[in-house]
Amino acid sequence: MSLFTFAASPLVITPTVRSFTFSPPRCSKQTVMSAVRSESTSTCPVLTKFQKNCATPTTFLRVVADAIADDMQAGLAVHGGGDLEMILTYVDALPSGKEEGLFYALDLGGTNFRVRSVQLGGEEERVVATKSEQLSIPQKLMIGTSEELFGFIASKLADFVAMEEPGRFRLEHGRKREIGFTFSFPVNQTSIDSGTLTKWTKGFNVSGMEGKNVVACLNEAMEAHGLDMRVSALVNDGVGTLAGARYWDKDVMAGVILGTGTNACYVEQKHAIPKLQNQSSSGTTIINTEWGGFSKCLPRTIFDQEMDKDSLNPGEHLYEKMISGMYLGEIVRRVLLHMCQTSDLFGQSVPAKLATPLTLKSQDLCKMQEDDTDDLSSVGSILYNIFEVKADLKERRRVVEVCDTVVKRGGRLAGAGIVAILERIERETKRLASGQRTVVAMDGALYEKYPQYRQYMQDALVELLGDELACHVQIKHTKDVSGLGAALLAATNSIY
Ligand code: BGC
Numbered sequence: 001m002s003l004f005t006f007a008a009s010p011l012v013i014t015p016t017v018r019s020f021t022f023s024p025p026r027c028s029k030q031t032v033m034s035a036v037r038s039e040s041t042s043t044c045p046v047l048t049k050f051q052k053n054c055a056t057p058t059t060f061l062r063v064v065a066d067a068i069a070d071d072m073q074a075g076l077a078v079h080g081g082g083d084l085e086m087i088l089t090y091v092d093a094l095p096s097g098k099e100e101g102l103f104y105a106l107d108l109g110g111t112n113f114r115v116r117s118v119q120l121g122g123e124e125e126r127v128v129a130t131k132s133e134q135l136s137i138p139q140k141l142m143i144g145t146s147e148e149l150f151g152f153i154a155s156k157l158a159d160f161v162a163m164e165e166p167g168r169f170r171l172e173h174g175r176k177r178e179i180g181f182t183f184s185f186p187v188n189q190t191s192i193d194s195g196t197l198t199k200w201t202k203g204f205n206v207s208g209m210e211g212k213n214v215v216a217c218l219n220e221a222m223e224a225h226g227l228d229m230r231v232s233a234l235v236n237d238g239v240g241t242l243a244g245a246r247y248w249d250k251d252v253m254a255g256v257i258l259g260t261g262t263n264a265c266y267v268e269q270k271h272a273i274p275k276l277q278n279q280s281s282s283g284t285t286i287i288n289t290e291w292g293g294f295s296k297c298l299p300r301t302i303f304d305q306e307m308d309k310d311s312l313n314p315g316e317h318l319y320e321k322m323i324s325g326m327y328l329g330e331i332v333r334r335v336l337l338h339m340c341q342t343s344d345l346f347g348q349s350v351p352a353k354l355a356t357p358l359t360l361k362s363q364d365l366c367k368m369q370e371d372d373t374d375d376l377s378s379v380g381s382i383l384y385n386i387f388e389v390k391a392d393l394k395e396r397r398r399v400v401e402v403c404d405t406v407v408k409r410g411g412r413l414a415g416a417g418i419v420a421i422l423e424r425i426e427r428e429t430k431r432l433a434s435g436q437r438t439v440v441a442m443d444g445a446l447y448e449k450y451p452q453y454r455q456y457m458q459d460a461l462v463e464l465l466g467d468e469l470a471c472h473v474q475i476k477h478t479k480d481v482s483g484l485g486a487a488l489l490a491a492t493n494s495i496y
Helices: 045-053 058-077 146-162 214-224 237-248 302-309 325-342 362-369 377-387 393-429 445-449 451-465 481-492
Strands: 100-108 112-121 127-136 177-183 187-191 194-197 229-235 252-258 262-269 284-288 438-443 473-477
Touching: 045 325, 045 393, 058 393, 058 451, 100 146, 100 237, 100 481, 112 146, 112 481, 127 146, 127 481, 146 214, 177 214, 177 237, 177 481, 194 214, 214 229, 229 237, 229 481, 237 252, 237 262, 237 284, 237 438, 237 481, 252 393, 262 393, 302 325, 325 362, 325 393, 325 445, 362 377, 362 393, 362 445, 362 451, 377 393, 393 438, 393 451, 438 445, 438 481, 445 451, 451 473
Parallel strands: 100 177, 177 229, 252 438, 438 473
Antiparallel strands: 100 112, 112 127, 187 194, 252 262, 262 284
């Protein structure tokens, strides 16, 4: 696990430093390398129109942040009140550091599945030992049956436990192995250890699972594999990130994921949640916003609309489809295809691979944007390798402009979302106004591996919050901390 801490030094971003603190006076603009600056203007009519439609000036981002805030309020008032589900997670107590014992984390939420064991040694020793294993989920399981998916998970878990080194990991006598299950899809949580899937996202579409208790599915599969383990906490990856980061840093108030999918979870005051009704209204609890479902006033182009129509979850998670890693490459591909069909981009005929969905990934966009050679040679080779086209310099430049337009829009919209969360926290706590450091724990490959995206996100954040407040915000890159968070929440909610 890598946690980066920073003194209040001027904001400098390098590709290897992914956490930052905002310090006034703002230092000169970005240090991120980019083949195309956002100011560049195009002479291609399709591109010019696309750029215009994707524009996100500060005034517009303010409208977006306010609309997200309104939907947060509506979702806190009543179940289904707004686009954001504002799910009650039943996590009222975050890790204190005193947790002890052996706990496990299972993480299902993207293309990979992870299992981790954590031996906790209390306040002094903290994490005594940890071991993890990551496996990719075969594509067919993402769209198969729940028995197949959970059977696969249980069998890998059984292998993992069978390989445990008794010297390093010690289960107390008479106890079952307890698991924190990170399930990174929208769940209607009914208690800390149960919840029903509301819908699939991120390319998953396992049949017959919507409305089912995901913990019961896992329990059945574990039983079938002879595994005597117990799920003590069901958590979202955003919640896991918040909890894991809070273990090391008491100022963490939110967990944000910018990866294949996206989400934000934060610490809310219970008295500010009208839908809690009969429950105790003192103290705090964690809200899983499921902000990917936000849909109002977004700058959606025809390319976004068509991509959504062809997706596995049409009409759902529209904000996610503009800002997260799974979709950025596909939007760019669709724009390029249109430019190719309506102008002479890439010659007279349409290359077959350009017409094939999902061929372009956000990593490819990043590599193209980072190309600082005079002739954009890596842009040329990426286009050749993926689409089998020989692009001249003018075409390469256009392609990078399209990438920049999509990534700038995504990063800036993500920044507006983070501001909505920070302002919500601020409303109740006045932390920033009183000069208190406020940390957003951040995870996800898009954020980690795309410097230009990060830069656009930061720019938007400072533009909207202003230097005075932004200088107390730290965005802390907390890679893979959600597994630790889930194991800690299993400890906090242990039955023993
Ligand atoms: C899911 C969230 C999850 C996020 C990041 C979204 O598609 O709806 O539950 O936290 O992806 O993994």
